[in-house]
Amino acid sequence: MLERGTWTAKRGLAQMLKGGVIMDVVTPEHARIAEEAGAVAVMALERVPADIRAAGGVARMSDPGLVESIQRSVTIPVMAKARIGHFVEAQVLQAIGIDYIDESEVLTPADETHHIDKSKFTVPFVCGARDLGEALRRIGEGAAMIRIKGEAGSGNIVEAVRHMRQVTNGIRKLQSLLPEQLMAEAKELAAPLELVKEVHETGALPVVNFAAGGVATPADAALMMQLGADGVFVGSGVFKSSDPARRAKAIVEATTHYDNPEIIAEASKDLGDAMRGLEIAAIPEAELLAARGW
Amino acid sequence: MAAALGRPRIGVLALQGDVIEHVQMLRAVGADPTLVRLPRELHDLDGIVLPGGESTTMGKLMRRYELLTPLRALIRDGLATYGTCAGMILLADRVLRSADDQPTIGGMDLTVERNSFGSQVESFETDLNIEEMPGGPFRAVFIRAPRIQAAGPRVDILARLADNTPVAARQGSLLVSAFHPELTSDDRMHRLFLDVCKDNRGRLEQRLLAAQA
Secondary structure: OOEEOOHHHHHHHHHHHOOOEEEEEOOHHHHHHHHHHOOOEEEEOOOOHHHHHHHOOOOOOOOHHHHHHHHHHOOOOEEEEEEOOOHHHHHHHHHOOOOEEEEEOOOOOOOOOOOOOHHHOOOOEEEEEOOHHHHHHHHHOOOOEEEEOOOOOOOOOHHHHHHHHHHHHHHHHHHHOOHHHHHHHHHHHOOOHHHHHHHHHHOOOOOEEEEOOOOOOHHHHHHHHHOOOOOEEEOHHHHOOOOHHHHHHHHHHHHHOOOOHHHHHHHHOOOOOOOOOOOHHHOOHHHOHHHOOO | OOOOOOOOEEEEEOOOOOHHHHHHHHHHOOOEEEEEOOHHHHOOOOEEEEOOOOHHHHHHHHHHOOOHHHHHHHHHOOOEEEEEOHHHHHHEEEEEOOOOOOOOOOOEEEEEEOOOOOOHHHOEEEEEOEOOOOOOOEEEEEOOOOEEEEEOOOOEEEEEOOOOOEEEEEEOOEEEEOOOHHHOOOOHHHHHHHHHHHHHHHHHHHHHHHHHO
16 A cells, blocks of 8 residues: 655655755756756746746746656756645646645735645645744645745845744744743744644754745855755756856755855855845835745 | 774765754664764764765765765775665666766665656655564655665565565665655664664674784
8 A cells, every 4th residue: 555645755855855955947958957066956937036026927837848848857856836825736736746836925826815725735835934933834734844935036145044033033932931831822823733832842843944035155055054944945046146057066065064164165166146136125015025925 | 993882883974865864763773873974974984874865966965075985985895884765876786767977876786766656746655564574564655766676686675565666675784775764753774774783893893803813
C-alpha cells in the first residue's frame, strides 16, 4: 500500500530543500542556469516580481505550457505560483505534476477572504507570512512550508528582516507563556490553538521556514540564514542582476556557508551590478505586495 | 580513531538538506554527530551520513569546496557511510537521469535512477520489511525518491517494495536507503548504521595493530 500526499511527505520535501536556494526563472534557459549554479529548486514564472511590479495589471498563474517546458529542462524540483484563494489554478498546477505550489501575494489575489484549503491537495503548498499568527493560519489551512513575505521585487531586504524577526519574536513570546495563557495568545494571534500549543512546546514552527522578498546579494542570503531562515528564495535578485550565473552561484555558496564570513567575502567578489532595488517608502501603499493576504 | 571507547563520532554532510534531522537521530542512538562542510571537518570520523536533499546541489558544492577527492579516499579506505535518498545517489557508481555535469562520490556498485517515481505528487509512505531487522515493518517515507536499478555481486539488498524494487542496500561498510528514516521516529536504520560503524572501527583498529606488530 503506497500512501501519497501524506503530511510527512508534503512537509518532507521542504525539509529536503533546507540550506538551499530556490530561484525564480522565466525560461528553460534560466532554469538550467539556476540548476547549474546549485539551486535546490526553481520557481517557474512568466515574469519575475520586479517585472510584475513594473507591468502592473492583474498577475495570474503562468501558462502551464511554459511551466511544463521548465519542468522538462531541469532535474530539480519545480514550483509554480497560484493566486491567493484561486484553488482552480492550484488544481491545474497539481494536474501538470508541479512539485510545490506557492500561494503567492506576488500574483493578484483571487479571494480577499479565503486562502486555498490546502489540506485537500496531494501537492504541497508554501505560503507567505509576516508574523507568527499569519504563519500558523496558513499551516492550519494545510501549508507544508512557510516563507517570510518580505517585499517581492524590491531588491530591498528590510521587509524580509522585519518579518523574520516578527516570527522569531512571536515564537519566543509563546515559549515564555504559561499553559493557561495559550488560549488568550491564540486569540491574539488569530491562530489555531493546537498549533499555538505545539510551538509553545517545541519552540519552532512545525514546518520549514524560508526567507523571501528582497534577497539580492550573497550577504543578504547569509543574513536571513543567520536570522534563522531554513533556506532562501531569490526572485528578481538573480536574473535582474548583470551576471545572473555568477550571482546565482555566489548566493548558493553564501547560503551553505552562511556563518563563514571569509567564504561569503570570497563569493561576493566581482559579481557585477546587483538589481537596482527600491526604497520601501517610495512604493505606493496600494502596490505593497506583502499586504496581500492576511 | 576518534574516541576509541566513547561515542562514535559521525560526520553529517551539511552542505544542504535534512541535516538536523540526522543529527538529532544520531544523537538519540548514542553517536556524537558533527557537521561537515569543508575538507578540514573530515578528520577523526568513525562514519559519515550523506543526508537527503538535492544531489545536484550537494555534488556541485562538494566539488567547489574540494570535498570529493578526500571523501572518495576515506570511503575507499573503509569509512562507514550511510546515504539516504540524495545520499544514495551520491554513493552510487552509476546514476541515471542525472543533471548535466553532476558530480558524485561513488564507491558502491549500484545503478541508481534519480527521481524515479515521478514528481512530488507521486511521493509516498509505505510499510517495508527490512532484512534481519527485528521489531516489525518499517514506515518508510519516499520523497521524489531514487530507485536502485541494478546492483553488483558485492551488494546485499536489504529491503524491497511490494513490486520488488530494491530500496535499501549494503556493501561492506556502505549503507543506503531510498527512503528517509530521519523524517520518522523510527531509529532502527540509524542503529544499524551505528553497528556498522562500530564493527568497522574494531576491524580498522585490528588492522592497525597488525600493521604495528
